[in-house]
Amino acid sequence: xxxxxxxxxxxxxxxxxxxxxxxxxxxxxxxxxxxxxxxxxxxxxxxxxxxxxxxxxxxxxxxxxxxxxxxxxxxxxxxxxxxxxxxxxxxxxxxxxxxxxxxxxxxxxxxxxxxxxxxxxxxxxxxxxxxxxxxxxxxxxxxxxxxxxxxxxxxxxxxxxxxxxxxxxxxxxxxxxxxxxxxxxxxxxxxxxxxxxxxxxxxxxxxxxxxxxxxxxxxxxxxxxxxxxxxxxxxxxxxxxxxxxxxxxxxxxxxxxxxxxxxxxxxxxxxxxxxxxxxxxxxxxxxxxxxxxxxxxxxxxxxxxxxxxxxxxxxxxxxxxxxxxxxxxxxxxxxxxxxxxxxxxxxxxxxxxxxxxxxxxxxxxxxxxxxxxxxxxxxxxxxxxxxxxxxxxxx
Ligand SMILES: Cc1cc2nc3c(=O)[nH]c(=O)nc-3n(C[C@H](O)[C@H](O)[C@H](O)COP(=O)(O)OP(=O)(O)OC[C@H]3O[C@@H](n4cnc5c(N)ncnc54)[C@H](O)[C@@H]3O)c2cc1C
Numbered sequence: 383x384x385x386x387x388x389x390x391x392x393x394x395x396x397x398x399x400x401x402x403x404x405x406x407x408x409x410x411x412x413x414x415x416x417x418x419x420x421x422x423x424x425x426x427x428x429x430x431x432x433x434x435x436x437x438x439x440x441x442x443x444x445x446x447x448x449x450x451x452x453x454x455x456x457x458x459x460x461x462x463x464x465x466x467x468x469x470x471x472x473x474x475x476x477x478x479x480x481x482x483x484x485x486x487x488x489x490x491x492x493x494x495x496x497x498x499x500x501x502x503x504x505x506x507x508x509x510x511x512x513x514x515x516x517x518x519x520x521x522x523x524x525x526x527x528x529x530x531x532x533x534x535x536x537x538x539x540x541x542x543x544x545x546x547x548x549x550x551x552x553x554x555x556x557x558x559x560x561x562x563x564x565x566x567x568x569x570x571x572x573x574x575x576x577x578x579x580x581x582x583x584x585x586x587x588x589x590x591x592x593x594x595x596x597x598x599x600x601x602x603x604x605x606x607x608x609x610x611x612x613x614x615x616x617x618x619x620x621x622x623x624x625x626x627x628x629x630x631x632x633x634x635x636x637x638x639x640x641x642x643x644x645x646x647x648x649x650x651x652x653x654x655x656x657x658x659x660x661x662x663x664x665x666x667x668x669x670x671x672x673x674x675x676x677x678x679x680x681x682x683x684x685x686x687x688x689x690x691x692x693x694x695x696x697x698x699x700x701x702x703x704x705x706x707x708x709x710x711x712x713x714x715x716x717x718x719x720x721x722x723x724x725x726x727x728x729x730x731x732x733x734x735x736x737x738x739x740x741x742x743x744x745x746x747x748x749x750x751x752x753x754x755x756x757x758x759x760x761x762x763x764x765x766x767x768x769x770x771x772x773x774x775x776x777x
Contacts, residue, residue: 389445390449390452393445393449393452393453394452394453394456396429397429397431397452397453397456397457397460398456398460400422400425400426400429400457401456401457401458401459401460401461401462401466402460402461403425404419404421404422404461404462405461406461406740408422409461409462409463409465409592409740409743410737410738410740410743412465412591412592413589413590413591413592413743414591414737415591416591416592416594417592418545418592418593419465419469419592422462422465422469423469423500424500426457426469426470427498427499427500430442430443430498431453431470431474432470432473432474432478432497432498432499432500433474433478433494433497433498434446434449434450434453434474435447435450435474435478435479435482436478436482436494436497436498437482437494440482440490440491440494440495440498441494441495441498441499442478442494442498446692446696447630447633447691447692447695447696448689448692448693448696450470450474450634451633451634451636451637451688451689451692452637453470454466454467454470454471454634454637454638454641455637455638455640455641455685456641457470457641458637458638458640458641458642458644458645459640459641459642459644459645459648460641460645461645462641463638463641463642463645463743463744463747464589464590464638464642464744464747464750465590465592466637466638466641467634467635467637467638467641468541468590468592468593468638469503469542469593470634471631471634471635472503472504472505472506472541472542472546472593473497473502473503473504473542474497475627475630475631475634476504476505476506476550476627476631477493477497477502477503477504477548477550478493478494478497478498478504479626479627479630480550480570480611480623480626480627481493481494481497481572481611482494483623483626484611484612484616484623484626485572485611485612486608486612486613488608489572489611489612489613493548493572496547497548501547502547502548503542503545503546503547503548504542504546504547504548504549504550505540505541505542505543505546505548505549505550505575506540506549506550506552506627507522507537507540507543507549507550507551507552507598508520508537508552508624509537509538509539509540510522510535510536510537510538511536511538515756515757515759515760517552517624518558518564518565518568519558520535520552520553520554520568521535521554522534522535522536522537522551522552522553522554522600523535523553523554523555523557524553524554524555524569524571524605526555527604529604529606530604530605530606530607530609531555531571531604531605531606531607531609532602532603532604532605533551533553533571533600533602533603533604533605534600534601534602534603535553535600536597536598536599536600537551537597537598537600538585538597538598539585539595539596539597539754540582540595540596540597540598541593541594541595541596542593542594542595543575543582543594543596543598544582544584544594544596545594546575547574547575548572548573548574548575549572549573549574549575549580549598550570550571550572550611550627551570551571551572551573551600552568552570552620552624553568553569553570553571553620554567554568554569555567555568555569555617555618556618565621565622566618566621567618568618568619568620568621568624569610569616569617569618569619569620570610570611570616570620570623570624571605571609571610571611572609572610572611573603573605573609577603579600579601579602579603579604580598580599580600580603581598581599581600581601582596582597582598583596583597583599584596585597588746588749588750589743589746589747589749589750590746590747590750611623625701625705628755628756629691629695629701629704629705629708630695630708631755632691632708632709632711632712632755632756632761633688633691633692633695633708633711635712635751635754635755636684636687636688636691636708636711636712636715636716637688638747638751639681639684639712639715639716639718639719639748639751640681640684640685640688640715640719642719642722642723642744642747642748642751643677643681643715643718643719643722643723643748644678644681644722645744646719646722646723646725646726646741646744647674647677647678647681647722647726649726649730649739649740649741650674650722650725650726650729650730650741651665651674653729653730653733653739654670654674654729657729657731664729665729670725670728670729673721673722673724673725674722674725674726674729676721677718677719677721677722677725678722680714680715680717680718680721681715681718681719681722683714684711684714684715684718685715687707687710687711687714688707688708688711688715690707690711691704691707691708691711694707702768705764705768706765706768706769709756709761709764709765710765712751712756712761713758713761713762713765716748716751716752716758717758719748719751720748720749720752723741723744723745723748724745726741726744727741727742727745763776
Protein backbone atom coordinates (compact mmCIF):
# COMPACT_ATOMS: atom_id res chain seq x y z
CA UNK A 383 0.00 0.00 0.00
CA UNK A 384 1.37 3.45 -0.86
CA UNK A 385 1.98 5.88 2.01
CA UNK A 386 -0.86 8.09 0.83
CA UNK A 387 -3.33 5.19 0.69
CA UNK A 388 -2.23 3.92 4.06
CA UNK A 389 -2.68 7.37 5.59
CA UNK A 390 -6.16 7.68 4.06
CA UNK A 391 -7.16 4.31 5.38
CA UNK A 392 -6.02 5.21 8.93
CA UNK A 393 -7.85 8.53 8.68
CA UNK A 394 -11.13 6.93 7.63
CA UNK A 395 -10.75 4.13 10.14
CA UNK A 396 -10.42 6.77 12.86
CA UNK A 397 -13.51 8.60 11.56
CA UNK A 398 -15.49 5.35 11.62
CA UNK A 399 -14.35 4.51 15.15
CA UNK A 400 -15.33 7.97 16.42
CA UNK A 401 -18.73 7.78 14.72
CA UNK A 402 -19.42 4.32 16.16
CA UNK A 403 -18.51 5.52 19.66
CA UNK A 404 -21.64 7.71 19.63
CA UNK A 405 -24.86 5.70 19.41
CA UNK A 406 -27.89 7.13 17.61
CA UNK A 407 -29.44 7.83 21.05
CA UNK A 408 -26.58 10.24 21.79
CA UNK A 409 -27.58 12.43 18.83
CA UNK A 410 -31.27 12.14 19.68
CA UNK A 411 -30.50 13.43 23.19
CA UNK A 412 -28.22 16.25 22.00
CA UNK A 413 -30.85 17.34 19.48
CA UNK A 414 -33.67 17.21 22.04
CA UNK A 415 -31.73 19.00 24.77
CA UNK A 416 -30.30 21.54 22.29
CA UNK A 417 -26.83 20.73 23.63
CA UNK A 418 -23.47 21.07 21.94
CA UNK A 419 -21.82 17.64 21.58
CA UNK A 420 -18.73 18.42 23.69
CA UNK A 421 -17.44 14.82 23.82
CA UNK A 422 -17.73 14.36 20.07
CA UNK A 423 -16.09 17.75 19.44
CA UNK A 424 -13.14 16.74 21.64
CA UNK A 425 -12.76 13.47 19.72
CA UNK A 426 -12.74 15.11 16.28
CA UNK A 427 -10.26 17.73 17.51
CA UNK A 428 -7.98 15.02 18.97
CA UNK A 429 -8.19 13.12 15.67
CA UNK A 430 -6.87 16.20 13.88
CA UNK A 431 -10.01 16.61 11.73
CA UNK A 432 -10.11 20.40 12.24
CA UNK A 433 -6.65 20.67 10.72
CA UNK A 434 -7.05 18.52 7.62
CA UNK A 435 -6.66 21.53 5.32
CA UNK A 436 -4.17 23.40 7.50
CA UNK A 437 -0.43 23.35 6.70
CA UNK A 438 1.82 21.49 9.13
CA UNK A 439 3.62 24.66 10.25
CA UNK A 440 0.36 25.84 11.87
CA UNK A 441 -0.36 22.46 13.46
CA UNK A 442 -2.45 20.87 10.71
CA UNK A 443 -1.91 17.84 8.51
CA UNK A 444 -1.96 19.59 5.11
CA UNK A 445 -4.20 17.03 3.45
CA UNK A 446 -6.73 17.49 0.67
CA UNK A 447 -10.36 18.43 0.12
CA UNK A 448 -10.90 14.80 -0.86
CA UNK A 449 -9.65 13.72 2.58
CA UNK A 450 -11.96 16.21 4.27
CA UNK A 451 -14.90 15.08 2.13
CA UNK A 452 -14.28 11.40 2.87
CA UNK A 453 -13.83 11.95 6.60
CA UNK A 454 -17.14 13.85 6.75
CA UNK A 455 -18.99 11.27 4.68
CA UNK A 456 -17.61 8.50 6.92
CA UNK A 457 -18.68 10.26 10.12
CA UNK A 458 -22.16 11.04 8.75
CA UNK A 459 -22.93 7.59 7.35
CA UNK A 460 -21.66 5.75 10.42
CA UNK A 461 -24.23 7.25 12.75
CA UNK A 462 -23.55 10.97 13.19
CA UNK A 463 -25.94 12.14 10.47
CA UNK A 464 -25.58 15.88 9.87
CA UNK A 465 -23.45 16.27 13.02
CA UNK A 466 -20.58 14.57 11.18
CA UNK A 467 -20.39 17.61 8.93
CA UNK A 468 -21.75 20.53 10.92
CA UNK A 469 -19.02 21.43 13.43
CA UNK A 470 -16.23 20.68 10.94
CA UNK A 471 -17.83 22.85 8.27
CA UNK A 472 -18.34 25.83 10.60
CA UNK A 473 -14.78 25.89 11.87
CA UNK A 474 -12.69 24.37 9.10
CA UNK A 475 -14.50 25.48 5.94
CA UNK A 476 -15.62 28.91 7.22
CA UNK A 477 -12.48 29.57 9.29
CA UNK A 478 -9.37 27.60 8.37
CA UNK A 479 -9.93 27.32 4.62
CA UNK A 480 -10.12 31.06 3.74
CA UNK A 481 -7.39 31.95 6.25
CA UNK A 482 -5.00 29.34 4.79
CA UNK A 483 -5.65 30.62 1.27
CA UNK A 484 -5.94 34.40 1.76
CA UNK A 485 -4.90 35.25 5.33
CA UNK A 486 -1.88 37.40 6.15
CA UNK A 487 0.93 35.72 8.07
CA UNK A 488 -0.30 37.46 11.21
CA UNK A 489 -3.85 36.13 10.69
CA UNK A 490 -2.57 32.61 10.05
CA UNK A 491 -0.53 32.64 13.26
CA UNK A 492 -3.39 34.15 15.23
CA UNK A 493 -6.15 31.75 14.17
CA UNK A 494 -4.91 28.51 12.61
CA UNK A 495 -3.20 26.80 15.60
CA UNK A 496 -6.26 27.59 17.76
CA UNK A 497 -8.62 26.19 15.10
CA UNK A 498 -6.64 22.97 14.86
CA UNK A 499 -6.55 22.40 18.62
CA UNK A 500 -10.26 23.19 19.00
CA UNK A 501 -9.90 26.39 21.03
CA UNK A 502 -11.16 28.68 18.27
CA UNK A 503 -14.54 27.74 16.83
CA UNK A 504 -15.63 29.73 13.80
CA UNK A 505 -18.78 30.85 12.07
CA UNK A 506 -19.58 32.67 8.83
CA UNK A 507 -21.96 35.63 8.78
CA UNK A 508 -23.25 36.03 5.24
CA UNK A 509 -27.06 35.71 5.17
CA UNK A 510 -29.21 38.74 6.01
CA UNK A 511 -32.95 39.30 6.35
CA UNK A 512 -32.99 40.93 2.87
CA UNK A 513 -30.22 38.87 1.30
CA UNK A 514 -30.32 35.07 1.32
CA UNK A 515 -30.08 33.59 -2.16
CA UNK A 516 -29.16 37.00 -3.54
CA UNK A 517 -25.86 37.55 -1.77
CA UNK A 518 -25.09 40.74 -3.68
CA UNK A 519 -27.89 42.52 -1.83
CA UNK A 520 -26.25 42.35 1.58
CA UNK A 521 -26.62 45.61 3.47
CA UNK A 522 -24.17 45.13 6.34
CA UNK A 523 -21.88 48.04 5.68
CA UNK A 524 -18.33 48.79 6.79
CA UNK A 525 -17.90 52.57 6.56
CA UNK A 526 -14.40 53.99 6.31
CA UNK A 527 -13.28 56.06 9.32
CA UNK A 528 -9.98 57.66 10.25
CA UNK A 529 -8.93 54.64 12.30
CA UNK A 530 -10.36 51.95 10.06
CA UNK A 531 -14.02 50.93 9.70
CA UNK A 532 -17.24 50.99 11.60
CA UNK A 533 -19.68 48.19 10.80
CA UNK A 534 -23.47 48.10 11.13
CA UNK A 535 -25.91 45.46 9.99
CA UNK A 536 -27.97 42.38 10.83
CA UNK A 537 -27.24 38.78 9.89
CA UNK A 538 -29.57 35.79 10.28
CA UNK A 539 -29.16 32.03 10.71
CA UNK A 540 -25.48 32.35 11.63
CA UNK A 541 -24.70 28.85 12.86
CA UNK A 542 -22.39 28.51 15.81
CA UNK A 543 -22.17 32.28 16.41
CA UNK A 544 -23.10 31.78 20.07
CA UNK A 545 -19.93 29.74 20.74
CA UNK A 546 -17.57 31.00 18.06
CA UNK A 547 -14.39 32.87 18.90
CA UNK A 548 -13.94 33.92 15.28
CA UNK A 549 -16.39 35.11 12.63
CA UNK A 550 -15.89 35.49 8.90
CA UNK A 551 -18.02 38.59 8.36
CA UNK A 552 -19.22 39.43 4.87
CA UNK A 553 -19.81 43.16 4.36
CA UNK A 554 -20.22 45.73 1.65
CA UNK A 555 -17.66 48.52 1.57
CA UNK A 556 -19.26 49.99 -1.54
CA UNK A 557 -23.02 50.17 -1.92
CA UNK A 558 -24.60 47.91 -4.55
CA UNK A 559 -26.15 51.00 -6.15
CA UNK A 560 -22.69 52.54 -6.57
CA UNK A 561 -20.81 49.71 -8.28
CA UNK A 562 -20.78 48.82 -11.96
CA UNK A 563 -20.06 45.18 -11.29
CA UNK A 564 -22.08 43.76 -8.39
CA UNK A 565 -19.15 41.58 -7.27
CA UNK A 566 -17.16 44.75 -6.55
CA UNK A 567 -17.19 46.35 -3.08
CA UNK A 568 -17.59 43.21 -0.99
CA UNK A 569 -15.10 42.92 1.88
CA UNK A 570 -14.57 40.00 4.29
CA UNK A 571 -13.43 40.69 7.84
CA UNK A 572 -12.17 38.39 10.58
CA UNK A 573 -13.95 39.39 13.80
CA UNK A 574 -13.12 38.17 17.30
CA UNK A 575 -16.10 37.04 19.38
CA UNK A 576 -17.68 37.55 21.82
CA UNK A 577 -17.80 41.29 21.31
CA UNK A 578 -20.05 43.81 23.09
CA UNK A 579 -20.88 45.38 19.68
CA UNK A 580 -22.11 42.05 18.29
CA UNK A 581 -25.37 40.81 19.78
CA UNK A 582 -26.00 37.10 19.19
CA UNK A 583 -29.48 35.59 19.70
CA UNK A 584 -30.21 31.91 18.92
CA UNK A 585 -33.21 31.24 16.65
CA UNK A 586 -35.45 28.33 17.62
CA UNK A 587 -35.31 25.85 14.72
CA UNK A 588 -36.64 22.59 13.23
CA UNK A 589 -33.54 20.38 13.58
CA UNK A 590 -29.75 20.24 14.08
CA UNK A 591 -30.31 21.54 17.58
CA UNK A 592 -26.87 20.41 18.78
CA UNK A 593 -25.82 23.72 17.26
CA UNK A 594 -27.57 27.07 17.46
CA UNK A 595 -28.19 29.20 14.40
CA UNK A 596 -28.41 32.82 15.44
CA UNK A 597 -29.46 36.32 14.61
CA UNK A 598 -26.38 38.54 14.80
CA UNK A 599 -26.92 42.30 15.25
CA UNK A 600 -23.83 44.39 14.67
CA UNK A 601 -23.88 47.94 15.98
CA UNK A 602 -20.97 50.37 15.53
CA UNK A 603 -18.38 47.61 15.51
CA UNK A 604 -14.94 49.15 15.02
CA UNK A 605 -12.47 47.21 12.88
CA UNK A 606 -9.13 48.02 11.30
CA UNK A 607 -7.66 47.37 7.86
CA UNK A 608 -5.69 44.53 9.43
CA UNK A 609 -8.95 42.76 10.25
CA UNK A 610 -9.73 42.41 6.54
CA UNK A 611 -9.13 38.83 5.42
CA UNK A 612 -5.81 39.15 3.58
CA UNK A 613 -5.17 42.67 4.93
CA UNK A 614 -5.69 46.11 3.33
CA UNK A 615 -5.00 44.90 -0.21
CA UNK A 616 -8.18 42.78 -0.11
CA UNK A 617 -10.47 45.77 0.49
CA UNK A 618 -13.50 45.55 -1.88
CA UNK A 619 -12.19 42.24 -3.27
CA UNK A 620 -14.01 39.81 -1.01
CA UNK A 621 -16.19 38.17 -3.67
CA UNK A 622 -13.37 35.97 -4.93
CA UNK A 623 -12.56 34.98 -1.36
CA UNK A 624 -16.20 34.22 -0.65
CA UNK A 625 -16.73 31.86 -3.57
CA UNK A 626 -13.59 30.04 -2.49
CA UNK A 627 -15.59 29.17 0.66
CA UNK A 628 -19.04 28.61 -0.89
CA UNK A 629 -18.08 25.81 -3.31
CA UNK A 630 -16.25 23.75 -0.66
CA UNK A 631 -19.27 24.35 1.58
CA UNK A 632 -21.37 22.63 -1.11
CA UNK A 633 -18.88 19.78 -1.23
CA UNK A 634 -19.02 19.08 2.52
CA UNK A 635 -22.82 19.38 2.58
CA UNK A 636 -22.90 16.84 -0.26
CA UNK A 637 -20.89 14.52 1.99
CA UNK A 638 -23.51 15.09 4.69
CA UNK A 639 -26.42 14.41 2.32
CA UNK A 640 -24.83 11.19 1.09
CA UNK A 641 -24.01 10.15 4.66
CA UNK A 642 -27.56 10.82 5.90
CA UNK A 643 -29.05 9.05 2.86
CA UNK A 644 -26.87 5.97 3.36
CA UNK A 645 -27.63 5.90 7.08
CA UNK A 646 -31.37 5.99 6.39
CA UNK A 647 -31.08 3.23 3.76
CA UNK A 648 -29.17 1.00 6.18
CA UNK A 649 -31.78 1.52 8.90
CA UNK A 650 -34.61 0.88 6.42
CA UNK A 651 -32.98 -2.33 5.15
CA UNK A 652 -32.54 -3.63 8.70
CA UNK A 653 -36.14 -2.87 9.60
CA UNK A 654 -37.63 -4.14 6.33
CA UNK A 655 -35.70 -7.41 6.61
CA UNK A 656 -37.37 -8.37 9.89
CA UNK A 657 -40.74 -6.59 9.94
CA UNK A 658 -43.51 -8.96 8.84
CA UNK A 659 -46.99 -7.68 8.07
CA UNK A 660 -48.49 -10.34 5.77
CA UNK A 661 -46.21 -13.24 6.60
CA UNK A 662 -42.99 -12.45 4.78
CA UNK A 663 -40.62 -9.55 5.54
CA UNK A 664 -41.87 -6.27 4.03
CA UNK A 665 -38.40 -5.88 2.47
CA UNK A 666 -39.31 -8.60 -0.02
CA UNK A 667 -41.86 -6.28 -1.70
CA UNK A 668 -40.42 -4.61 -4.76
CA UNK A 669 -42.44 -1.45 -4.22
CA UNK A 670 -40.35 -0.92 -1.07
CA UNK A 671 -37.09 -2.23 -2.53
CA UNK A 672 -36.93 -0.05 -5.61
CA UNK A 673 -36.96 3.39 -3.99
CA UNK A 674 -34.14 2.29 -1.68
CA UNK A 675 -32.14 0.75 -4.52
CA UNK A 676 -32.70 3.79 -6.71
CA UNK A 677 -31.72 6.24 -3.96
CA UNK A 678 -28.62 4.18 -3.27
CA UNK A 679 -27.64 4.24 -6.96
CA UNK A 680 -28.16 8.01 -7.17
CA UNK A 681 -26.18 8.62 -3.97
CA UNK A 682 -23.26 6.61 -5.35
CA UNK A 683 -23.38 8.68 -8.57
CA UNK A 684 -23.48 11.93 -6.58
CA UNK A 685 -20.47 10.66 -4.65
CA UNK A 686 -18.50 10.38 -7.91
CA UNK A 687 -19.45 13.93 -8.84
CA UNK A 688 -18.43 15.18 -5.40
CA UNK A 689 -15.07 13.43 -5.79
CA UNK A 690 -14.74 15.19 -9.14
CA UNK A 691 -15.36 18.53 -7.37
CA UNK A 692 -12.68 17.61 -4.80
CA UNK A 693 -10.27 16.77 -7.62
CA UNK A 694 -10.84 20.14 -9.27
CA UNK A 695 -10.37 21.94 -5.95
CA UNK A 696 -7.25 19.97 -5.00
CA UNK A 697 -5.63 20.64 -8.36
CA UNK A 698 -6.40 24.37 -8.16
CA UNK A 699 -8.66 23.88 -11.14
CA UNK A 700 -10.83 26.34 -12.95
CA UNK A 701 -13.51 28.05 -10.85
CA UNK A 702 -16.33 27.26 -13.30
CA UNK A 703 -15.44 23.58 -13.32
CA UNK A 704 -15.51 23.56 -9.53
CA UNK A 705 -18.86 25.36 -9.37
CA UNK A 706 -20.30 23.02 -12.01
CA UNK A 707 -19.21 19.85 -10.19
CA UNK A 708 -20.10 21.03 -6.69
CA UNK A 709 -23.58 22.28 -7.69
CA UNK A 710 -24.38 19.08 -9.61
CA UNK A 711 -23.16 16.90 -6.73
CA UNK A 712 -25.19 18.89 -4.20
CA UNK A 713 -28.43 18.83 -6.22
CA UNK A 714 -28.31 15.12 -6.99
CA UNK A 715 -27.16 14.05 -3.52
CA UNK A 716 -29.89 16.03 -1.80
CA UNK A 717 -32.71 14.74 -4.04
CA UNK A 718 -31.52 11.15 -3.58
CA UNK A 719 -31.02 11.52 0.17
CA UNK A 720 -34.43 13.17 0.61
CA UNK A 721 -35.99 10.23 -1.20
CA UNK A 722 -33.97 7.73 0.84
CA UNK A 723 -35.04 9.26 4.15
CA UNK A 724 -38.66 9.60 2.98
CA UNK A 725 -38.76 5.89 2.11
CA UNK A 726 -36.97 4.92 5.31
CA UNK A 727 -39.79 6.67 7.21
CA UNK A 728 -42.45 5.03 5.05
CA UNK A 729 -40.92 1.58 5.55
CA UNK A 730 -40.96 2.11 9.30
CA UNK A 731 -44.72 2.80 9.11
CA UNK A 732 -45.92 4.55 12.28
CA UNK A 733 -42.57 3.90 13.97
CA UNK A 734 -40.87 6.17 11.46
CA UNK A 735 -42.75 9.00 13.13
CA UNK A 736 -41.47 8.04 16.59
CA UNK A 737 -38.31 9.78 17.74
CA UNK A 738 -36.76 6.61 19.12
CA UNK A 739 -36.38 5.20 15.59
CA UNK A 740 -34.23 8.21 14.56
CA UNK A 741 -35.41 8.46 10.97
CA UNK A 742 -37.54 11.53 11.68
CA UNK A 743 -34.38 13.34 12.87
CA UNK A 744 -32.65 12.62 9.58
CA UNK A 745 -35.77 13.88 7.80
CA UNK A 746 -35.40 17.20 9.62
CA UNK A 747 -31.68 17.23 8.86
CA UNK A 748 -31.90 16.43 5.15
CA UNK A 749 -34.53 19.10 4.63
CA UNK A 750 -32.03 21.72 5.74
CA UNK A 751 -29.74 20.79 2.85
CA UNK A 752 -32.58 21.59 0.44
CA UNK A 753 -32.35 25.18 1.73
CA UNK A 754 -28.75 25.70 2.75
CA UNK A 755 -25.96 26.32 2.00
CA UNK A 756 -27.69 27.03 -1.31
CA UNK A 757 -31.29 26.20 -2.19
CA UNK A 758 -31.94 23.42 -4.70
CA UNK A 759 -33.47 26.04 -7.02
CA UNK A 760 -30.42 28.31 -6.94
CA UNK A 761 -28.08 25.39 -7.57
CA UNK A 762 -30.24 24.37 -10.56
CA UNK A 763 -30.26 28.02 -11.72
CA UNK A 764 -26.47 27.90 -11.78
CA UNK A 765 -26.48 24.76 -13.93
CA UNK A 766 -29.20 26.16 -16.22
CA UNK A 767 -27.56 29.50 -16.92
CA UNK A 768 -23.83 28.90 -16.43
CA UNK A 769 -23.54 25.35 -17.76
CA UNK A 770 -26.42 25.00 -20.24
CA UNK A 771 -26.29 28.64 -21.32
CA UNK A 772 -29.99 29.36 -20.84
CA UNK A 773 -30.98 33.01 -20.38
CA UNK A 774 -31.36 34.15 -16.74
CA UNK A 775 -34.90 35.11 -15.77
CA UNK A 776 -33.67 37.14 -12.78
CA UNK A 777 -30.97 39.75 -12.20
C1 LIG B 1 -30.42 26.04 9.91
C2 LIG B 1 -29.78 27.04 9.01
C3 LIG B 1 -28.43 27.32 9.18
C4 LIG B 1 -27.84 28.31 8.39
N1 LIG B 1 -26.53 28.65 8.64
C5 LIG B 1 -26.00 29.73 8.02
C6 LIG B 1 -24.71 30.22 8.38
O1 LIG B 1 -24.02 29.65 9.23
N2 LIG B 1 -24.25 31.36 7.78
C7 LIG B 1 -24.98 32.03 6.83
O2 LIG B 1 -24.51 33.05 6.33
N3 LIG B 1 -26.21 31.56 6.45
C8 LIG B 1 -26.74 30.46 7.02
N4 LIG B 1 -27.99 30.00 6.67
C9 LIG B 1 -28.76 30.74 5.67
C10 LIG B 1 -28.99 29.99 4.36
O3 LIG B 1 -27.79 29.92 3.62
C11 LIG B 1 -30.12 30.69 3.62
O4 LIG B 1 -31.30 30.46 4.38
C12 LIG B 1 -30.28 30.23 2.21
O5 LIG B 1 -29.20 30.65 1.43
C13 LIG B 1 -31.58 30.74 1.54
O6 LIG B 1 -31.77 32.10 1.75
P1 LIG B 1 -33.21 32.63 2.31
O7 LIG B 1 -33.51 31.81 3.51
O8 LIG B 1 -33.10 34.10 2.48
O9 LIG B 1 -34.21 32.27 1.17
P2 LIG B 1 -34.63 33.24 -0.08
O10 LIG B 1 -33.39 33.70 -0.77
O11 LIG B 1 -35.58 34.26 0.42
O12 LIG B 1 -35.40 32.22 -1.01
C14 LIG B 1 -36.75 31.81 -0.73
C15 LIG B 1 -37.17 30.80 -1.78
O13 LIG B 1 -37.20 31.42 -3.07
C16 LIG B 1 -36.44 30.66 -3.99
N5 LIG B 1 -35.81 31.56 -4.95
C17 LIG B 1 -35.23 32.76 -4.71
N6 LIG B 1 -34.73 33.26 -5.86
C18 LIG B 1 -34.98 32.36 -6.84
C19 LIG B 1 -34.72 32.29 -8.25
N7 LIG B 1 -34.07 33.25 -8.88
N8 LIG B 1 -35.15 31.20 -8.93
C20 LIG B 1 -35.83 30.20 -8.29
N9 LIG B 1 -36.11 30.20 -6.98
C21 LIG B 1 -35.69 31.27 -6.26
C22 LIG B 1 -35.39 29.95 -3.13
O14 LIG B 1 -34.86 28.79 -3.79
C23 LIG B 1 -36.21 29.61 -1.91
O15 LIG B 1 -36.93 28.44 -2.13
C24 LIG B 1 -28.58 28.98 7.39
C25 LIG B 1 -29.94 28.65 7.20
C26 LIG B 1 -30.53 27.71 7.99
C27 LIG B 1 -32.01 27.41 7.80
